[in-house]
Each structure stands twice: as C-alpha cells, then as structure tokens.
Amino acid sequence: MDSVSISEVTVFRGLMHGIRQPFSGATISPKFCSSKGEGSRAITSNASNTKSQFVYGESLATTADLGYKMNAVNLKNRTLISSVKEKLLLDAYDDEYGGVVVDHEKLPSNPNAFTSMLRNSLSDWRRKGKKGIWLKLPVEQSELVPVAVKEGFEYHHAEKGYVMLTYWIPEEEPCMLPGNASHQVGVGGFVLNRHKEVLVVQEKYCTSSNAGLWKLPTGFINESEEIFSGAVREVKEETGVDSEFLEVIAFRHAHNVAFEKSDLFFICMLKPLSDKIIIDNLEIKAAKWMPLVEFVEQPMIKGDKMFKRVIEICEARLRHRYCGLSPHRLVSTFDGRPSSLYYNVVDGDDNDASQSNCTADFY
Numbered sequence: 578m579d580s581v582s583i584s585e586v587t588v589f590r591g592l593m594h595g596i597r598q599p600f601s602g603a604t605i606s607p608k609f610c611s612s613k614g615e616g617s618r619a620i621t622s623n624a625s626n627t628k629s630q631f632v633y634g635e636s637l638a639t640t641a642d643l644g645y646k647m648n649a650v651n652l653k654n655r656t657l658i659s660s661v662k663e664k665l666l667l668d669a670y671d672d673e674y675g676g677v678v679v680d681h682e683k684l685p686s687n688p689n690a691f692t693s694m695l696r697n698s699l700s701d702w703r704r705k706g707k708k709g710i711w712l713k714l715p716v717e718q719s720e721l722v723p724v725a726v727k728e729g730f731e732y733h734h735a736e737k738g739y740v741m742l743t744y745w746i747p748e749e750e751p752c753m754l755p756g757n758a759s760h761q762v763g764v765g766g767f768v769l770n771r772h773k774e775v776l777v778v779q780e781k782y783c784t785s786s787n788a789g790l791w792k793l794p795t796g797f798i799n800e801s802e803e804i805f806s807g808a809v810r811e812v813k814e815e816t817g818v819d820s821e822f823l824e825v826i827a828f829r830h831a832h833n834v835a836f837e838k839s840d841l842f843f844i845c846m847l848k849p850l851s852d853k854i855i856i857d858n859l860e861i862k863a864a865k866w867m868p869l870v871e872f873v874e875q876p877m878i879k880g881d882k883m884f885k886r887v888i889e890i891c892e893a894r895l896r897h898r899y900c901g902l903s904p905h906r907l908v909s910t911f912d913g914r915p916s917s918l919y920y921n922v923v924d925g926d927d928n929d930a931s932q933s934n935c936t937a938d939f940y
C-alpha cells in the first residue's frame with residue numbers, strides 16, 4: 578500500500594464528515610506513523626474535545642477516552658474506511674503516457690461530491706507523479722463542467738454527447754498532451770463516362786462568385802469512413818450515380834478552412850456504374866454529365882490553379898502517363914488495426930502488368 582499523504586488524510590477527513598458513525602462528531606487530522614512503515618496510516622480523531630489517536634494497521638491506538646473499544650472499532654472500520662476512501666477518489670485508470678483517464682461511467686451525479694472527489698484525486702495523482710489527466714464529462718452531467726474548469730481543467734474537445742477536459746499536472750514540464758483533431762477530410766469525385774463526359778453538380782449553397790459553376794461532387798468523410806467508400810457515397814448522395822473507386826489522383830492540404838481547422842481534400846477517380854441522375858435536393862441545385870472539354874473551359878475552372886492542375890492530372894491518367902494511389906487493406910502489427918494504405922503499383926509483381934492499378938479503365 579502507498580504511504581499516506583496529506584491529500585489522503587484530507588480524503589479521510591471528508592470521509593469522516595460524511596460518515597457520522599461510529600465517529601459521530603469526529604474531525605480527522607493528519608497523523609503519520611512512520612514507525613509502522615508501509616501499510617500504516619494514522620488518523621487523529623477529535624471528538625467532544627477529547628483527543629484520541631488510533632492507528633489502523635498492525636498496532637492499535639489509545640482508545641480509553643472514547644469510551645468504547647477502539648480495537649474493535651478500528652478493525653471493523655478498516656474495511657469501511659478503505660472502501661469509502663476509494664469512493665472519495667474518482668474511478669480512473671492509468672494511460673501509457675504516465676497519465677490518467679477518469680472513468681466517465683462512474684462519475685458522481687452530485688456536483689459537491691464531484692468537487693471533493695476531483696480535488697482529492699488531483700492531490701492523489703500529483704503525489705503519484707501522474708502527468709496528463711483526461712476527464713470526459715457526458716452531456717447528461719454537464720453541471721460538472723464548471724466544477725472541473727474551476728479546478729483548473731481546460732477544454733480539449735467536444736462531441737455531441739460529451740466534452741473532454743484535460744489537466745496537465747507537472748508544473749516544471751511543458752504540457753505534452755496532444756491537441757484536438759486538427760483536420761477535416763473531404764473528397765471530390767472525378768467520374769468520367771465513355772462519352773468523355775464528367776459528372777458535375779451545381780451547389781445549392783455557395784458563394785456568389787461560385788454561382789452557376791458546374792463542379793465535381795464534393796463532401797466530407799464521415800467518422801470511421803474510408804476515403805474510397807466516402808467518395809463513392811458522396812457521388813451517390815449528390816447525383817444518384819453509382820460508381821466504383823479507382824484511385825486517389827491527388828490531394829490538397831489547406832489551412833484555416835473551417836473554424837481554424839485544416840483541410841485535406843482527396844480528389845478521387847471513380848468509374849461510373851450507372852448514368853441516371855437523381856439529385857439530392859437538400860444540397861444540390863442541379864447535376865448533369867458535361868463534356869470534359871466544356872467543363873474545363875468554364876472560367877472558374879480554367880482560371881483556378883488547383884482545378885486546372887487536377888484536370889491536367891486526370892487527363893494524363895487517361896493517357897496512362899500518370900498513376901494515382903489505390904487502397905490496399907492491411908493490418909499493421911504496430912497497432913493491430915485494419916487500415917488502408919494508398920499506393921500505386923506501376924508494373925505489378927514480377928512485372929505482371931495486370932497487377933497495376935494504373936491500367937484500370939475509367940468507363
């Protein structure tokens with residue numbers, strides 16, 4: 578067992594205030610029992626101006642002036658004290674970086690109890706040399722947020738169901754906690770049919786400078802969604818056209834795009850599997866198959882460095898003079914997670930050209 582600290586004694590003090598029996602009216606103050614070594618803890622009980630000391634551990638305290646057998650009380654309450662003491666600390670588990678993650682499923686509902694447990698826990702973690710503390714507060718317990726902020730916690734990120742707060746304990750070390758997710762991930766679908774027509778849309782909501790522009794279907798990747806399936810989904814949602822993912826042709830990295838977040842935009846080549854257009858009325862004003870030459874001639878595309886270059890790359894790909902990246906599913910032993918590694922295979926294994934993703938047809 579760890580040696581006792583002021584903070585733990587504070588815990589006991591809170592405990593004893595909370596539990597009136599058998600120490601009714603008692604207040605607890607720290608008392609250390611160095612001769613007992615590990616496992617010995619001392620509490621001074623002050624009841625009715627009568628000071629008495631008891632020790633739970635191997636030896637027993639003086640008990641006469643309390644009027645009952647402290648031995649028995651001590652033994653009886655040893656378990657009680659330690660179990661209630663547990664309850665006065667927040668349930669938490671250690672992370673691999675020397676920090677602590679609070680168990681959000683076992684938070685007290687009462688803000689006063691939470692205040693006390695949080696303070697006790699902070700002292701406990703500080704004493705144990707813990708570093709970063711992660712505190713997730715579910716929306717159902719949002720009344721705990723101001724308590725945590727008052728104790729020095731900072732917002733880290735929020736989702737619909739919770740807010741995550743953090744606290745960095747070591748004052749002499751810079752905070753090493755990673756920041757919130759820094760990027761949003763978008764996809765654009767370049768879908769070309771056998772008539773060399775590209776699938777384009779007009780957005781319902783756009784800036785006045787983009788009004789009337791025919792553009793590629795674009796959108797955002799959902800949580801836990803693959804780039805390749807997100808691109809197919811977005812094209813289907815906006816235009817009703819089914820498609821098969823071929824390659825990531827290029828990606829753009831931009832900063833301060835939305836609410837200071839950076840943006841990764843993956844331009845994907847897709848092979849159409851159907852041609853009937855059914856637009857999503859919520860997002861899209863119109864969609865159609867547009868001759869590639871006509872699409873390229875639009876002033877906004879022609880004059881835009883990014884889209885002009887994207888079209889050049891796509892055209893190079895059509896002539897097999899460029900090869901994009903295709904996803905290869907694998908599991909890395911580093912994290913054991915199934916994932917997609919995007920790369921191109923120009924010649925294929927053993928010079929087998931059929932293995933190359935660069936020979937795939939577009940339509």
Ligand SMILES: NC(=O)C1=CN([C@@H]2O[C@H](COP(=O)(O)OP(=O)(O)OC[C@H]3O[C@@H](n4cnc5c(N)ncnc54)[C@H](O)[C@@H]3O)[C@@H](O)[C@H]2O)C=CC1
Binds near residue numbers: 795
């Ligand atoms: N739209 C375009 O012309 C271009 C898009 N991109 C990239 O495409 C990806 C996706 O971007 P976009 O399609 O432009 O996404 P967007 O900003 O149009 O958002 C997608 C959809 O989310 C909804 N939405 C977004 N913000 C909203 C708000 N504040 N209130 C209500 N609804 C909202 C709308 O339904 C919208 O159609 C990004 O990575 C972006 O960088 C890149 C260049 C041009």
